[in-house]
Amino acid sequence: MLIKQAPDIRSSEITDKKLYVNRREFMRSATVAAAAAATGAGVLAGTSASLEAAAPAPHGRKLENVQKSPLSLTDEKPNSWDQITTYNNFYEFGTDKESPSLYAKALKTEPWKVVIEGECAKPAAYQLEDLLKGVTLEERIYRLRCVEAWSMVIPWVGFPLSEVLKRAEPTGKAKFVQFDTAFDPASMIGVRQPVLRWPYTEGLRMDEAMHPLAILAVGLYGEEMPKQDGAPIRLIVPWKYGFKSIKSIVKIRFTERQPLNTWQEMQAGEYGFYSNVNPTVDHPRWTQASERRIGEFFRRKTLMFNGYADQVASLYTGMDLKKNY
Numbered sequence: 001m002l003i004k005q006a007p008d009i010r011s012s013e014i015t016d017k018k019l020y021v022n023r024r025e026f027m028r029s030a031t032v033a034a035a036a037a038a039t040g041a042g043v044l045a046g047t048s049a050s051l052e053a054a055a056p057a058p059h060g061r062k063l064e065n066v067q068k069s070p071l072s073l074t075d076e077k078p079n080s081w082d083q084i085t086t087y088n089n090f091y092e093f094g095t096d097k098e099s100p101s102l103y104a105k106a107l108k109t110e111p112w113k114v115v116i117e118g119e120c121a122k123p124a125a126y127q128l129e130d131l132l133k134g135v136t137l138e139e140r141i142y143r144l145r146c147v148e149a150w151s152m153v154i155p156w157v158g159f160p161l162s163e164v165l166k167r168a169e170p171t172g173k174a175k176f177v178q179f180d181t182a183f184d185p186a187s188m189i190g191v192r193q194p195v196l197r198w199p200y201t202e203g204l205r206m207d208e209a210m211h212p213l214a215i216l217a218v219g220l221y222g223e224e225m226p227k228q229d230g231a232p233i234r235l236i237v238p239w240k241y242g243f244k245s246i247k248s249i250v251k252i253r254f255t256e257r258q259p260l261n262t263w264q265e266m267q268a269g270e271y272g273f274y275s276n277v278n279p280t281v282d283h284p285r286w287t288q289a290s291e292r293r294i295g296e297f298f299r300r301k302t303l304m305f306n307g308y309a310d311q312v313a314s315l316y317t318g319m320d321l322k323k324n325y
């Protein structure tokens with residue numbers, strides 16, 4: 001990845017506490033609404049009692065009614081909250097690992113709109129709380145393997161991406177899904193420089209996007225998503241390098257043609273469209289055979305498809321994964 005200096009930031013660019021608290025209120029009612037819909041209870045009838053019950057969490061607001069998932073890892077220890085929220089890649093807020101935790105506070109995540117468009121019968125512009133209506137939040141403990149050869153284990157809270165995609169009724173022409181991050185020079189100090197082509201864009205093939213392991217995440221460690229980790233809603237595709245897991249999504253577009261993701265556009269020889277974790281295909285500038293788990297001393301071996309081969313290898317039957325990196 002490219003390493004450039006983060007520009008200076010003025011203290012006036014950091015969001016005040018009020019905005020943050022409003023967002024928590026919203027997130028809390030969204031999850032309550034989702035839970036009520038899932039259980040068949042009336043949303044309004046369930047809201048106030050559940051709001052009373054929503055407990056504060058150590059760092060933000062606790063997400064209610066989060067179900068355990070059989071798709072979570074059970075044998076690897078999650079990284080700590082501090083590791084997950086202070087060692088980040090979010091170039092919109094600077095290119096070094098600490099900048100997102102310092103500067104992403106400026107991002108205004110309420111209200112938040114997600115547009116769904118392109119090759120589908122039901123395009124729509126959703127307020128986030130409407131997008132979340134009817135979904136059941138799950139804890140998904142996944143490995144995250146960055147293309148830079150570091151990794152973590154993160155207990156995300158989210159729901160299958162397929163639920164949102166199905167709702168839009170994609171047409172027969174929808175072969176791919178493109179995702180865009182917000183582009184807001186007022187709050188995102190990183191986008192004021194042409195470090196990448198903005199907005200940050202990613203894409204998946206339709207069958208990848210519909211896979212049960214692909215989720216939209218709205219939190220971690222049972223709390224609402226910290227801004228530096230991609231609040232209020234981001235993609236998680238655990239068998240692919242971390243840069244596919246695009247943060248702070250504002251647009252989802254069904255396309256007939258393969259989208260050009262930002263990193264491929266920047267350096268096609270180094271970053272491809274598929275970017276499946278693959279220890280047998282090195283990055284031109286470093287090995288991908290091993291990785292540094294944040295918090296560990298010794299490097300560990302990188303696993304094919306980041307350890308999710310049993311679930312996802314069949315998506316790529318017959319494909320040359322050295323060419324389609």
Ligand code: MTE
Nearest residue numbers: 088089090091146181200242243245246247
């Ligand atoms: N999404 C956006 N919009 N901008 C980014 O710079 N970085 C990616 C991905 N999503 C990035 C992004 C990379 S390289 C990684 S490894 C993961 O986010 C890191 O997620 P984390 O900071 O929550 O660990």
